[in-house]
Amino acid sequence: MTSEVKEVRTLTGILLRPLAVGSRAIIVHQGKITRTARITAIHHHTAVEACFETLDTRYYLQTGPDFEPAVSAFPAALAA
Secondary structure, X not given: OOOOOXXXXXXXXXXXXXXXXXXXXXXXXOOEEEEEEXXXXXXXXXXXEEEEEEOOEEEEEEOOHHHOOOHHHOOHHHHO
């Protein structure tokens, strides 16, 4: 049996939608949008941080009111 080590990513940004097992996270950070693989586990999620896993990556996301984007920062296509 082989043991696979997951990549660990620490990001500072915001979630565009709530985390849910089986769904993909959409994260805005450093002016970019990251769409993850499907979430397999959510370890914790508070107002200031979230820790969750996809099949191959463990994410640590630092969030909070200081990271909320302006509405006009997103193209209208994302609002659909």
